[in-house]
Amino acid sequence: MKSIAVIILLIIGFGHCQTRLTPQTADDLTDTLTIRTGTVFGMCAGEYCIREYVFNGTYVTLTHKGARSQAAAQSCQSTISAADWIALKASVNLASFNQQPAVLGCPDCADGGAEFIELQVGEQKHRVTFPVGETIPGFESLVTGLRNQRNAFSECK
Incomplete structure (x- = not known):
């Protein structure tokens, strides 16, 4: 009887140690995080009606595309500060x-335009599309942070 109790305690103890050895912090889950965000205006008469931003750590790629025009897509890259990337990850x-x-x-x-945010970790990704100027309930800080980043890097030069 005592040996069964000791075995159960050892199993619980090892399970508890395993949890401490492999913590699931926000940093662990978002080390491979990619954030895609942007806007789409389907009835746009301008040359570039689709703007997509891809955040991989502090690197950002902006791609402009035309909705109906034959204009070639235009891409450029920039960076954001480590503090800004940490703030974005914290809101995820x-x-x-x-x-x-x-x-x-x-x-x-x-x-009125569509806005989207897509979060990807590894092969798992999920995109939410919503009207421009609105938000995703519970993700206001993420939406605002991404809008601020998009406004700071709005054009390829």
Whole structure:
């Protein structure tokens, strides 16, 4: 009887040690985080109606595309500060984000434009599209932070 109790305690103890050896902190989960964000205006008459930003750590790639025009896509790269990247990662809750519906509201209805945020870790990714100027409930700081970054790097030069 005592040996069974000792075995159970050892199993619990090793399980507890294993948890401490492999913590699941936000940094662990987002070390391979890629964030895609941007806007799409389907009825746009301009040359570049689609703007997509890809954040990989402090590196940012901006791609402009035309919705209907034959203009070639234009891409350029920039960087953000480590502090800005840490702030973006801190506003990410992957489990909660992955539970959001793929579409919120009526994006690009009445030519209002659509905004999107996609979070990817490894092969797992989830995109949420919503009307420009609105937000994803519970992710206001992420939406605002990404908008600030997009405004700071709005054009390829």
